[in-house]
Amino acid sequence: MPHIIVTGAAGFIGSHTVDCLLNSGHTVTGLDNFRTGQRANLAAALTRPDFTFHECDVARPGVLAALAAARPVDAIIHLAALVSVPESIAQPALNHSLNIEATFHVAEAARLHRVPRVVFASSAAVYGEPVRLPVSESDEKNPISPYGAAKLASEAILLGHAAAYGFVVRCHRYFNVFGPRQDPASPYSGVISIFQRQYRESRPVTVYGDGCQTRDFISVHDVARANALATTASHSGIANICTGQGTSLLELASHFARRHPAAGSPIHAPARAGDILHSIGNPSEAQRTLGFRATVTVESGLAELGAE
């Protein structure tokens, strides 16, 4: 059975990726330092004999390389990161360490221990405000945060190592990922997890700006499947992981309002500083190179959240 290391295994995307890999017959080693990940996210995985977990920090040199040396690895899926854009602005040095240096250690572990494939969690944040819609991988990259810049730099580090030392790297630019286990507690959480909690508690949601801004919301189940698919890719490359469909904030609020008719109308507040107006990805590269196509619609994804 293929053996896959997942960094950031206890996180939102990491834990779903672990579950997806285990359910498709892989042997998985999960790593997490619980900085933002939660042990509870791995509740199902921890009962499985084909899952091993290590509490450790992949930003420390040698940690990942030691694990890759101990047992042959078919792929590393590198999801461990500082995941908050505002936190990257408040703490650029921490962003550098957790998002750039940690990626370099992943690249080195792959080089030193002949790991044939690395899958990397990049972000639509590399585009900044997209120059056209839907945005494609070769379009201009204008990151507007240390987070977006670190993701772009990390892609380059991994792809350079891959070309020089002969392994395959797949960089996945995730768009707005939503689904179960996304922590709604932080004010910087994804809008769907925030709305879900507020509607469930019958509190009105806040829409920043006029609500006409659009996002390409993709289910974490689709993202996990894309990650698993990339562990057998034959060529390095970059792909948007998105649906190609935009949903406005007003449409999103009305989806929720249909499910929670007792909740009041949304409150409008000024647009957030630095908010991007429209973000929609072109999904054709992921389809061409991985055979990946998103299958979960926003409505069915919200139905799953409501059923929790």
Ligand code: UD1
């Ligand atoms: C998302 C990512 C970010 C990434 C960026 C790339 C999340 C949490 N953030 O930011 O990591 O860099 O895409 O383009 O996935 N909103 C409201 N009310 C709320 C909360 C949010 O109206 O209570 C609005 C925001 O103003 C924004 C939209 O909803 O216009 C989406 O916000 P959010 O989920 O935070 O994601 P992004 O800002 O797109």
